[in-house]
Amino acid sequence: MLRIGYVRPSEADEAESAAVLRAQGCQVIRIEEGAGEAPMVLASILEFIGEGDQLVAPNLQHLGRSTRGILELIERLEQRGASLVTVDPPLSSAGPAGQQLRAILEAVAALEPPEAPRRRTRAPAHEIRALQRAGLGPVEIARKLGVSRMTVWRKLKALRAEPCGAA
Structure with missing residues (x-):
């Protein structure tokens, strides 16, 4: 056991x-x-x-x-x-x-009252970018912001795909 x-x-x-x-x-x-x-x-x-x-x-x-x-x-x-x-x-x-x-x-x-549907936590792209620039990797960013790693990867991919000058 x-x-x-x-x-x-x-x-x-x-x-x-x-x-x-x-x-x-x-x-x-x-x-x-x-x-x-x-x-x-x-x-x-x-x-x-x-x-x-x-x-x-x-x-x-x-x-x-x-x-x-x-x-x-x-x-x-x-x-x-x-x-x-x-x-x-x-x-x-x-x-x-x-x-x-x-x-x-x-x-x-x-x-107990019925559970209300949970709202998903969304990480703003600017926070993810700032943490990445500070040297954190996607896993650490996800932990710090309380979101999934997949969310961080998607946001980073979207940030790379943005045309220059867009923020």
Whole structure:
């Protein structure tokens, strides 16, 4: 059984959260790179987590923006034969306690308003150009602006295609 620790950036100290997960016996600890829309590190964990493994997080807030999102995460883990464990409060999605946890989360989710469609973050071309001129590469620019790498590549391509004098 592999215990995989996961930390999403927040107001809490990431190093402190990682230390707590190490103390919980996590062999692998992954920290999300930025506070962007899609948690890429969590998505990669869900791709390789296997039967009997545990995803360990400091608390439920590190796992999703809504109760529905946390329920979806638990379902994906269960499909892979894995479970969720939180440190504070100590919760687990496995066994009878897991059924109780799911029932509570479903009740809370029923009280939440439906999620509003998310607006996509758009990076202005002038910001991308300024960061590129400052020596940053497309990956660093994407992280800094909270957009996808593909967005940066498209904007850079469009900037190269502009006729001279246009800005």
